Structures are given as C-alpha cells and as structure tokens.
Amino acid sequence: MHEIAIAESIVQIAEEKARSQNARSVRVVKLRLGTFTTIVAEALQFAFEIAQQGTSCSEAQLEIEIVPMIVRCVVCEESSEPVRGICLICGQCGFPLQIVSGEELQIDYIEVD
C-alpha cells in the first residue's frame, strides 16, 4: 500500500504550489502515470480520497493520464510497446532496450481558484 505515501506526496506538492500562487483551493490535480511503475491507478484514486481530507485539495479531482511503456533499441532504432511478459532485449539484434517512456510519476499541472 505505498499508494498512501504517493497520495500524501501528491497532496503536499499540490498544496505547496497552490500556496505559492496564493490560490484558495485546488480543483484539479493532473498526474502523468507510466505503466512501468508499481502504482495502480485505482488504488491511488482511493488513497488520494483519504489524503486530500482537511487540506486545500479536499475538493480536488485527481485526473490520471496513463503513459504507455515505450522501449527503443539503440542499435536498430526500432521502437515498440512491450507486450505481456515484458522482454527488454531487442528481438532483432539482441541488445538491451532503452525505456523511452512508462516510468512517469509526475504532477503535470494543478487547477486552482
């Protein structure tokens, strides 16, 4: 249940940002969440509902944008979205694949009033 710790950090970052802009309350927190993380979106939504209570984010919606995992071979420059049992070795030339996206856990923006 590390989603609790994650949700608390999200609220903390959003609150600080809102305060620095003299905003009254946070209405939307927009999160970019990669699929190659250990965070489950539904569990995070649930944890956020607990973490937001009694804060300037208490009315905020957590909007989660899921970022797919993309890997790329530095040798043959082929990009792909790995399927099922993730294999990070290039099927063409046997080199390790680079992770281009999918590790995001970033607050993109907040909406305040």
Added chain:
Amino acid sequence: MEPVIERISVKTNVLNANQQTALANRELFHKEGLLVMNLMSAPGAGKTTLLEATICALQGKLRVAVIEGDLQTDLDAQRIEALGVRAFQITTGTVCHLDARMISRALESFPISDLDLLVIENVGNLICPSSFDLGESLRVVVCSVAEGPEKPKKYPVMFNKADLVLINKVDLAEPSGADLQELMNNVAEVSPNATILALSARTGEGMPPWINWLQYAVDSHASSSRMLNVSL
C-alpha cells in the same frame, strides 16, 4: 459569480522529496567513503541468511554494518548482532518499504565513519521498495528458486532497477524440480544490464563469486570516492 479557475504548470516528480533526501544521504556516504547496498526481495527469499553467510565470509576483510527494515520485531538485527556486527533495526509499523528519511534518521544515532560497507536490508516486498531511493550505490535483488521462475516477469520494475540479481536457494532447485535456467532467462529479459549470480546461502554453494563481486564493488567505489572527495 463563477470562480475563476486557473491552470498552473507543476511538472514535479511525485517522489521529489524522497529523492532530495536520498541525494543528501548519497553525498554523506560518498564523503565517508563507504559503499551502501540496498538489499531487496520478496519476504523470506533469504536476505538475512545471505547477510549472515556474507558477514562470515568477509570477516577480517571488510568492515560491515547493517540496517534492517521490517514491519515489526528486531529479530533480523539480533541475528546480525549475534555475529558481532553492528546492526540497527528500523520498524516501519505498517509502511511496506524503507524511505530515504528513515535512513537519514537512523544515521543520527548509527555511526558509519569506520565502515567499508553498509547493507540496508529492505522490507520483504517486491513492489513498493523499488520506488524509494535510499541513497544507495548498489541495488541487489534476491530471488529464491523456490518462488518459481516467473517472478521477474510479474515484478519487472523491481528486477529492472537491480545492479545484481542473486538467485538464492539453488540447493532446492533439484528437490523441488524448479527450472533454474528459465528463472535466469527471465531475469535477463527484464533486467538485461544486471549481473546474475546463483548461490545457496545455506550450503555455501556459489558464494565465492558473490564475495568477489562485492569485494570488487567496495574497492572500486572506495577509489572513486577518494577521487571525488579530492576534487571537491
């Protein structure tokens, strides 16, 4: 009157606060010139048993201490102290992982200036600890043969971030009919840059390559720390 809604760009990593603390920990470790290892696995894969065997093998060669992370009890720290090695137990209560602040707090009362190697045994869990940088220089993931060959595929993030994957309990491979080769292939597929070693912390089979790897890691880390500290 409708309130005016304003959009403010943030672009901040959610784990930013932990990463800042981890950075400070890492700088301290570098200044003290010791290698710090974050040791992770599923519950019961054999982390503490491996540490016991490793401490015995390193006796007189390296100065080692251990920080233990568990939800409850100081049993693992007691097992380490029984070998005459300094250990500090962090009990997290309900938290399923160690974070950088728990380590920096432990360091307030746990001396590290006389060490070559500090091992942090994380809470037994293949999911949460992988997100929390502690300031370590090495990530070692232990996976026991008895867990079945598909573990790396089920928990790819944990394995992908490892510098070294240790396949433990190889003594059980034959009696349990577990497919060691398939497990090693799966580790290589999710973590193509990691070193993979197989051993048994119980029988000692396969221990020498691990001890050599560790000794080499400590030596090369010490010389790079020395260079870094001189240039600072």
